Amino acid sequence: MTGTLTTPAVSIGDVSVRFQSKRAEVTAIQQVSLDVAPGEFVSIVGPSGCGKSTLLKLVSGLLSPSSGSVTLLGEPVNGPRHDIGFVFQRAALLEWRSARRNILLQAEMRGMNSAEAGRRADELIEMTGLSGFENALPHELSGGMQQRVALCRALLHQPRVLLMDEPFGALDALTREQMNVELHRVWRETGTTVLLVTHSIAESVYLANRVIVLTRRPAVVHEVIEVDLAGTRDYSATMARPEFASTTAHIRELLGAVTGQD
Amino acid sequence: MDKVQADRWRGVAERTWRPAALLAACLAVWHLITVTGLVEAYLVPSPAKTFGLLVDKWSYLWGHTWVTTYETILGFVIAGVLGVLVAVAMVYSRTIESTAYPILLFAQVIPKIAIAPLFVVWLGFGLEPKVIVAVLMAFFPVVISTVTGLKSVDTEMLDLAATMGGGPVKTFVKIRFPAALPHLFAGLKVAVTLAVTGAVVGEFVGSNEGLGYVILQANGNMDTPMLFAGLIVISVVGVLLFLLLDLAERLMLPWHASRRGAAVTTLLAKGGS
Ligand SMILES: Nc1ncnc2c1ncn2[C@@H]1O[C@H](COP(=O)(O)OP(=O)(O)O)[C@@H](O)[C@H]1O
Ligand SMILES: [Mg+2]
Numbered sequence: 001m002t003g004t005l006t007t008p009a010v011s012i013g014d015v016s017v018r019f020q021s022k023r024a025e026v027t028a029i030q031q032v033s034l035d036v037a038p039g040e041f042v043s044i045v046g047p048s049g050c051g052k053s054t055l056l057k058l059v060s061g062l063l064s065p066s067s068g069s070v071t072l073l074g075e076p077v078n079g080p081r082h083d084i085g086f087v088f089q090r091a092a093l094l095e096w097r098s099a100r101r102n103i104l105l106q107a108e109m110r111g112m113n114s115a116e117a118g119r120r121a122d123e124l125i126e127m128t129g130l131s132g133f134e135n136a137l138p139h140e141l142s143g144g145m146q147q148r149v150a151l152c153r154a155l156l157h158q159p160r161v162l163l164m165d166e167p168f169g170a171l172d173a174l175t176r177e178q179m180n181v182e183l184h185r186v187w188r189e190t191g192t193t194v195l196l197v198t199h200s201i202a203e204s205v206y207l208a209n210r211v212i213v214l215t216r217r218p219a220v221v222h223e224v225i226e227v228d229l230a231g232t233r234d235y236s237a238t239m240a241r242p243e244f245a246s247t248t249a250h251i252r253e254l255l256g257a258v259t260g261q262d
Numbered sequence: 263m264d265k266v267q268a269d270r271w272r273g274v275a276e277r278t279w280r281p282a283a284l285l286a287a288c289l290a291v292w293h294l295i296t297v298t299g300l301v302e303a304y305l306v307p308s309p310a311k312t313f314g315l316l317v318d319k320w321s322y323l324w325g326h327t328w329v330t331t332y333e334t335i336l337g338f339v340i341a342g343v344l345g346v347l348v349a350v351a352m353v354y355s356r357t358i359e360s361t362a363y364p365i366l367l368f369a370q371v372i373p374k375i376a377i378a379p380l381f382v383v384w385l386g387f388g389l390e391p392k393v394i395v396a397v398l399m400a401f402f403p404v405v406i407s408t409v410t411g412l413k414s415v416d417t418e419m420l421d422l423a424a425t426m427g428g429g430p431v432k433t434f435v436k437i438r439f440p441a442a443l444p445h446l447f448a449g450l451k452v453a454v455t456l457a458v459t460g461a462v463v464g465e466f467v468g469s470n471e472g473l474g475y476v477i478l479q480a481n482g483n484m485d486t487p488m489l490f491a492g493l494i495v496i497s498v499v500g501v502l503l504f505l506l507l508d509l510a511e512r513l514m515l516p517w518h519a520s521r522r523g524a525a526v527t528t529l530l531a532k533g534g535s
Contacts, residue, residue, distance in 0.1 A: 062421050082427035092418040096440055096517040108436060109428030137517050 007074045009161055009193040010036040010059055015068030016218075017054050028054045030218035031068070038160070041187055041194045043204035045255065046214030046222075052197040055219070056163045059195065060084050073160060082110070085154030085192075089166040091146035093138040099149045100125065100134040106156040117156065124152040127189070128182060144175035151183070155190065164196045168203065180206055181235050201248045201255070205229075206238055211247075213254045223254055307487040315487045316494065327495050329472040333389060333461040334503065337396020338454050344397070345404025345453070346446070350434075352405070353412040370402040375463050382468035392464030392472070399460035400453035407449025411442025444518045447511040451504055458500040473499075 017029040028051040036042050044052050057063035058070050061081040070077040072084070093102045100121055107117030125131055128148040138146055147167060154162060167183075168176045180203055187194055187207070198204050204211045211225045228243060238244055289309050295301055296308035307315075316323065348366075352359040374395050381391035415438050423433040465474025473496050480488035511518075 057421075060421075060425055062424060080424040080427070082425060084425055086422055086425050088418045088422075090416070090418060092416050092422055094419075094437065094440070096515065105436065106426055109423065109426035109432055111428075139517075 006038055008035040008071070009038040009040070009073060010034070010195065011069075011071040012055075012058065013069045013071070015058060015065040015070060017051065017058065017063070018066045027218035029058075029065075030220050032214075032219060032221055034212060034221065036193055036195065038193055039191050040210070041196070041208045043208035043211045044195065044197045044214065045199070045201065045204050045211060045251065046219060047216050047255070048199075050214050050217045051219035052214065053165050055214075056086075056165050056195060056197060059161070060086055060163055083159055083161070085157070085159040085162045087147070087150050087154045087162070087164045087167045089169045091138070091143075091150040093146055093149055095138055098135045098137060099130060099141065099145070102138065102149050103152045103156055106153050110157060112157065120156055120158075121152065124155055127186065128152055142175075143171050144179060147171065147179065148182075151186070155186070155192070158190070159192065161193045161195070164194065166197055166199060169199060176200070176203070177235060183207060184233055201251050202239070205244060205247050205251065206233065206235070211251060213251060225251060304484065304486060307490055311487050312490045312494070316491045319488070319491070323473075323476065323491065323495055326471055326473050326476050327499065330458070330461050330465065330474065330496070331499055331503075333392040333464065333472065334396055334454070334457045334499070336389075337393045337460055338400050338450075338457040338503075340393065341397045341400035341453055341457065342404055342450060345401050345449070346408050349405045349408030349412060352409055354430075366402065366405060369398065374398055374460060375466075378463055378467040381464070387468050387470065391468065392461050395464040396457040396460030399456040399463075403449045403452040403456065404446070405449075407445045407452075408442060411445030412438055414445060415441045443515055444511075447507065447515070451507050451511075454503045454507055455500050458496065458503065462496060 012032055012034040015029060015032050016027065019026045019028055032055065034042075044055065046052055054063060058065055059072060059077065061070075061072075061077045061079050064078065072081055094105065097105065103121045103124065104114075104117055106112075107114065107121075125134055128151060130145065130148050130152065133141060133145055136145075138149070141149065147170075151167070154164075168179050171179060183194075184207055186192075194207075196204070196207060205227055206229075208227050211227060213222045213225065214220070215222045225247060227247060229238060229241065292306075293309050296303060296306055348362065352362055377398075378391065378395050381394050385391045385394070419437060419441075420433070423437055428436070461472070462474040462477075465472040466478055469475045473492050477489055477492040477496075480486070480492060
């Protein structure tokens, strides 16, 4: 654990989540514990339907645990939290708003100072390579561009914790790599704590300090892998490193074991 | 600039000629039926006679047209406002939804023509019974479409809104209501055509003005040309109100219209595509 001296940014303690459906009670998450240090980048991988999205919803307060406790930035989570940024697999943009105005939705909802929010939006647009597309409507943007808008919107209020649920799952491989490089840069520049749910093992390892491997539902933490890839993580150089290959191979093996394939 | 203008007109022409041709064909058939004596002239007047009458009696018709249009617009606006309010209440409250739905459905299923006389008994021969029938006709599609629209918002978008902390009012104003507008407009377009019918039905039951009255009078006098003229004017009123709403939709929701593809007002739209 990295942050023994500081308060963790996110602290999940012995949390279980049970859903009551018509036919049966489904346990999505079973006694999961996880601490994330401030500024840390944690990737979460696991079989589909194991409870990864549920975990992020717990952290954001969109969902309450059946038992256990969740603490975010030192405060217990009960009810939706406003001090986070959230990015979903689908960009979830408002069709009638331009890219820039979609980003500014965050500011309007929060009642932020509009001049300041505008400056910050322009900075983010610049940083994520959206310049020139500020006034485009969502349907005029590619999937990658839309996801950049969603990322900017999630970062506008400078949240100390960023939650991402398979944000690049719908993108083609090349765009996805680009987005990985950009996200890595954004993370280094902003120092935000990031929880990233992903299906891509390469992505999880390239971006994270730690990778959490969950088991099949009900999800428990199967293994926590410390990623030891110091340096700037130039994309192709990182991919070529032997530590990268061994780490991804290890995770693939773990996932193969938990999904019962292989 | 000139080329753009020319292209635009060519676009309008391309979209217009098919419906125009169909309309011309209908008129031709109508004309043929009357000139060949297939149907007696007193049953179906010729197009020439009908349109001649339209021109001759225009000042008489115009007054009645205005009465019907006024009743229609009044009924439509009331139905629109009430419909949206009821829909919002239904979407935000389970209790209201489950309470109101059966009543709404009941009110929709009752034949308006059958209850219209009751309104005349209660309210007399003035404006009110016509407006009420128009409201009753137009109300249901507005409610249904608005409810559908308000429920069509992504759950992810609503989750995001919750993390943004704007509260329910901002979420409604900035996200839910605008997202519902395309559905709402679809409902309004149906509603306005029904409001015309409602107004005319109201006039049938008890009135001394309006196009419904004109038709009823013409019917009593076996004046088929006037009857046909009245029908044509009613249709034109309905179509114009519909087109007006379609235009309003284009102006208010350009983001939606540009993706919706061909529509009636592509005929009228200034910009192509
Ligand atoms: N609101 C809900 N009601 C009932 N079951 C749910 C609900 N949300 C999620 N689940 C179930 O919980 C499990 C975990 O879901 P989720 O967290 O979305 O998985 P994933 O790891 O694919 O993101 C799934 O089996 C899903 O069917
Ligand atoms: Mg998921």
